[in-house]
Amino acid sequence: MSAMTLAMLLLGDGRLPSGGHAHSGGVEAAITDGRIVDITTLEAFVIGRLSTTGLTEASLAAATVHALTGTTTADDTREVLAVLDVEAEARIIAPALRMASRRLGRQLARVAGRCWPHPVLASLADAAPDGAHQPVALGACGFAAGVGVQAVADLAVHHAVSTPAQAAVRLLGLDPYAVAALTADMASLATGVAAAAVAAATGPFAELPAPNGPILDIAATEHAGRDARMFAT
Amino acid sequence: MGAFHGEHDHEHQHRPRIGTSLRVGIGGPVGSGKTELVACLCETLSAELSLVAVTNDVFTTEDASILARRAVLPLDRIVGVQTGCCPHTAIRDDISENLDTVEELERRFHPDLVLVESGGDNLTATFSRALVDVQLFVIDVAGGDKVPRKGGPGITTSDLLVINKTDLAPMVGADLDVMKRDATRMRGNLPTVFTSLRQDPAATQVVAFLRHQLAHGHAA
Numbered sequence: 001m002s003a004m005t006l007a008m009l010l011l012g013d014g015r016l017p018s019g020g021h022a023h024s025g026g027v028e029a030a031i032t033d034g035r036i037v038d039i040t041t042l043e044a045f046v047i048g049r050l051s052t053t054g055l056t057e058a059s060l061a062a063a064t065v066h067a068l069t070g071t072t073t074a075d076d077t078r079e080v081l082a083v084l085d086v087e088a089e090a091r092i093i094a095p096a097l098r099m100a101s102r103r104l105g106r107q108l109a110r111v112a113g114r115c116w117p118h119p120v121l122a123s124l125a126d127a128a129p130d131g132a133h134q135p136v137a138l139g140a141c142g143f144a145a146g147v148g149v150q151a152v153a154d155l156a157v158h159h160a161v162s163t164p165a166q167a168a169v170r171l172l173g174l175d176p177y178a179v180a181a182l183t184a185d186m187a188s189l190a191t192g193v194a195a196a197a198v199a200a201a202t203g204p205f206a207e208l209p210a211p212n213g214p215i216l217d218i219a220a221t222e223h224a225g226r227d228a229r230m231f232a233t
Numbered sequence: 234m235g236a237f238h239g240e241h242d243h244e245h246q247h248r249p250r251i252g253t254s255l256r257v258g259i260g261g262p263v264g265s266g267k268t269e270l271v272a273c274l275c276e277t278l279s280a281e282l283s284l285v286a287v288t289n290d291v292f293t294t295e296d297a298s299i300l301a302r303r304a305v306l307p308l309d310r311i312v313g314v315q316t317g318c319c320p321h322t323a324i325r326d327d328i329s330e331n332l333d334t335v336e337e338l339e340r341r342f343h344p345d346l347v348l349v350e351s352g353g354d355n356l357t358a359t360f361s362r363a364l365v366d367v368q369l370f371v372i373d374v375a376g377g378d379k380v381p382r383k384g385g386p387g388i389t390t391s392d393l394l395v396i397n398k399t400d401l402a403p404m405v406g407a408d409l410d411v412m413k414r415d416a417t418r419m420r421g422n423l424p425t426v427f428t429s430l431r432q433d434p435a436a437t438q439v440v441a442f443l444r445h446q447l448a449h450g451h452a453a
Contacts, residue, residue, distance in 0.1 A: 015327075016327075017326065017327040017328060017329055018327070018329060019327060019329035019330055019333070020327075021316075021319060021323070021326075021327050022314070022315045022316060022317040022323065022327075023317065024317070103330075103333060107329035107330075107333060110329065110332075167317065167318075170317065170318040170319070171318065228291045229315060230291070230315060230316070230317060230318045231315050231318075232314070232315040232317075232330070
């Protein structure tokens with residue numbers, strides 16, 4: 001196995017201590033609102049999420065790796081990461097999701113710093129002292145781990161599918177085999193989203209894709225103030 | 234009691250600590266009295282120590298208002314974290330949420346004592362040594378006098394086993410001598426205390442244990 005493959009598998013493993021287990025990607029709120037009740041409605045949710053925020057996140061992550069490949073000095077690196085972080089902020093609208101995204105970025109950088117120590121992670125902390133947004137952190141951590149643009153886009157897409165899928169299993173007691181199959185069935189859409197993200201990664205930062213899900217934002221905002229929730233988002 | 238820190242010093246070296254707080258994990262099954270213990274410890278110690286609390290319990294504004302009414306801690310010193318339906322993951326396998334919250338509170342308040350209350354779980358729960366310096370495991374007499382002999386890392390390795398609700402023993406037919414004998418057999422030299430927080434809301438024995446930990450230095 002190559003070091004890059006091992007790093008990619010680690011980054012895609014839900015057991016990596018990077019905080020993801022406490023997030024449902026909007027599924028808990030959707031269940032509370034009655035929008036997800038079974039495997040069919042979960043599938044619709046995952047397709048929607050992957051096509052909107054999934055593409056946005058994968059593009060930011062892929063663009064981060066691409067941009068870092070071209071930087072030479074620490075100042076340059078910090079500047080690029082700061083600009084990408086602002087682009088991420090502009091694409092994450094709900095305050096609760098902004099906070100969660102920075103927290104997840106911070107948590108990923110913490111574990112990546114132990115696994116793949118690299119100066120780029122110090123630049124990341126300088127660029128965003130409260131934690132960079134998760135997609136930017138994923139890009140920087142992927143870069144530190146020697147994972148390329150395509151692989152980082154794939155990881156972001158994998159997160160966008162597996163986070164809601166796993167949460168739905170825990171909250172609704174759905175058939176875990178059916179949910180695994182649902183994830184596998186996303187192959188065609190996932191491939192397309194990752195390819196679009198990689199294609200966008202080389203363009204100007206301001207033109208990175210920004211599709212969003214207003215219901216996700218509204219539901220996340222309500223969820224953050226709810227009593228007795230199991231997942232942070 | 235003191236041996237723990239020597240064994241784990243190498244782990245602490247990786248982690249730049251903020252301040253010198255003692256981080257105490259409080260785990261145990263649902264309903265054994267973890268929240269009650271946190272409240273008692275805060276009431277007893279908050280006059281002389283700076284305290285913060287992180288709760289992994291399903292945290293509601295009702296819980297918060299109960300704590301607020303008892304005035305055990307200002308509300309900004311109590312933070313709830315979500316565990317994604319997996320309370321033991323949040324304190325053992327992926328401690329990110331808890332560690333992040335603990336560090337935030339340490340930066341803000343420079344506390345002497347950080348209490349991390351796990352969500353109610355089963356006997357397999359245990360705290361990561363990277364999250365807490367010392368862990369208490371709380372079980373209760375009403376859960377049955379066979380609980381200590383069932384083992385699990387909380388029973389066998391926690392730094393202090395707290396057996397709560399001793400006042401209920403006659404009502405539920407629990408034999409405290411059996412529990413004591415089994416706890417000693419399972420834990421070797423590790424300490425166990427029997428208490429009833431209802432009868433002793435000052436949590437005298439637990440407070441004495443924590444004072445000892447605070448006085449005899451923990452890895453900082």
